[in-house]
Amino acid sequence: MTAPEDRCRLVLIVPDIADPAEKRQVVADALRGGDVASVIVPQYGLDDATFQKHAELVVPVVQEAGAAALIAGDSRVAGRAKADGLHVTGTPEELAEAIDKHAPKLIVGGGRAADRHNALEVGEVRPDYIFFGKFDGDIKPEAHPKNLDLAEWWASMIEIPCIVMGGTDPASALAVAETGAEFVALRAAIFDEPASAARIVAEVNALLDEKAPRFGD
Secondary structure (H helix, E strand, C coil), X not given: CCCCCCCCEEEEECCCCCCHHHHHHHHHHHHCCCCCCEEEEECCCCCHHHHHHHHHHHHHHHHHCCCEEEEECCHHHHHHCCCCEEEECCCHHHXXXXXXXXXXXXXXXXXXXXXXXXXXXXXXXXXXXXXXXXXXXXXXXXXXXXXXXXXXXXXHHCCCCEEEECCCCCCHHHHHHCCCCCEEEECHHHHCCHHHHHHHHHHHHHHHHHHCCCCCC
């Protein structure tokens, strides 16, 4: 993650686009909109060789914009594409293994924390962050209430930062920020209208600047 602000920051989930050059352009356009802490690049069922081609195009664009590029998929792809981090979607054991192998050289975080018990199991392996929600969980305008509840509980008692999946409405970022979460992840809210992605990123940042609670208040 890039340097923390005093409020919740934006994380982008790269959409499933088959053409790697188009994917790169869509991400580059969005990043022109303003502050983004990190960009997560999911593998989306691509074979490793194809995913590596995608990652090698997207990662430099993310880094040039000052954000951290996180690969959600094969760890070898993360290394070859010179990404900043690895997002692990598997079990706490798999996350622990990735931390042992790749931290602190890479940022290593993840989740699959469906409830408080799961979340505490994830927390025990000391990832760089925990993720509440699923990349494709943005099926309603608002963030999933369960993830908001988990984030509020987590942020009130655990120091490990959390990323919470938002909804299809960009304004859902504010509800996430109000839980005390450090990061809000958006996918469809930003990328469903690629031509508007930069404007939407700018609007989300303006909303968070104006209304998000400040850490330490």
